Amino acid sequence: MATVLALETSCDESAAAIVRDGAVLAAAVASQVEEHARWGGVVPEIASRRHVEALPGLIDRVCTEAAVPVAVVDAVAATVAPGLVGALLVASVTGRALARLHGRPFLGIHHLEGHLASVQLGEPLPPGPCLVLLVSGGHTELVQVNGPGEYRRLGRSHDDAAGEAFDKAARLLGLGYPGGPAIEAAAQGGDDTRFQLPKGRISRPEGGFHPYDFSFSGLKTALLRQVRTLERPDADGDTEGGAPLPVADLAASFERVVAEVLVERSLRCALDHSLSTLVLVGGVAANRRLRGLMERECRRSGLELRIAPLAYCTDNAAMIGVAACARLSAGLASPLELGVAARLPLERADSLYAPSAVF
Ligand code: KG4
Ligand code: ZN
DSSP: OOEEEEEEOSSSEEEEEEEETTEEEEEEEEEOHHHHHTTTSOOHHHHHHHHHHHHHHHHHHHHHHHTOOGGGOSEEEEEEESSOHHHHHHHHHHHHHHHHHHTOOEEEEEHHHHHHHHGGGSSOOOSSOEEEEEEOSSOEEEEEEEETTEEEEEEEBSSSOHHHHHHHHHHHTTOOSSHHHHHHHHHTTOOTTSSOOOOOOOBOTTSSBOTTOBOOHHHHHHHHHHHHHHHSBOTTSOBGGGSOOOHHHHHHHHHHHHHHHHHHHHHHHHHHTTOOEEEEESGGGGOHHHHHHHHHHHHHHTOEEEEOOGGGTSSOSHHHHHHHHHHHHTTOOBOTTOOOOSOOOGGGGGGGGSTTOOO
């Protein structure tokens, strides 16, 4: 039995958890969204300062709740890449200091490996390889997982991530931050077919399109144009702009097209690669329309679907702990000198456990 203290500070949520053999004993998240909302997005400097303030209290809380003092954990884990460097450093230095102090191994965890692991906090996965759609504020990727740590990226966004598209669209419509939940709430009762928005595609140099890749920047521009058209005075001098923007219809049309494009390309990728299990994780996986559409379409195509539990879709430390348990049980640990990295492809997550791994 291995008990891990896991820490996460890669973006705007400070989080700590105690995880034992892949099960959560205690987990706590301190969200900073209210503070960043004033600026319309994450301010890295503020994020780092808030992590410094929040993390010690969160560690105390989960240790007390789980009745597991830091001194008795088997390992300490922290997200070390990718993310905001100043933010990542907070969990990294805290985790390494605790590990050193108590003579325990330290595991640097790849944030996306954490998101992948979040699905294990729900129903167990069927055996064999699977296709994961990872949709967050920074990433939109289709990853084939063949076994622990064996990743092959089959699709990705060439510009904005799906969550980023939600955030930008919400700003455009005058909704709050983060944009995903704001769009989802605004779309309630809206007519999702009123506006036809494009499903961005990426051309291949040899002709045709990348079948499993995404582009969300055109969608944002199309939404902006639609808003401008609605605000423009009519030829007869009458302004449609006098009327309030149909925010519910715009939000619903936007949400529909994002959900459809994610579901269509994921299913096509899974079927083309004979992968019978599809997994949906990341902050955007909290979106009910996406979850519902994915469920319906997977059922229709005979695919097994696993979705991360709602509570573990957005950033948390429980998922980092689950990923750490898997690495620990494979006999791995990171060097105590391990640094942090703003970028690191998931396929290179193994490099965090090389004896000479120092960024
Ligand atoms: O995974 P996450 O917490 O952080 C990153 O690793 O980026 O994802 C945050 C993203 C934000 O862009 C947020 O707008 C989006 O996930 N999100 C949602 C919903 N809840 C969060 N997008 C759509 N619908 C939601 N309900
Ligand atoms: Zn995340």
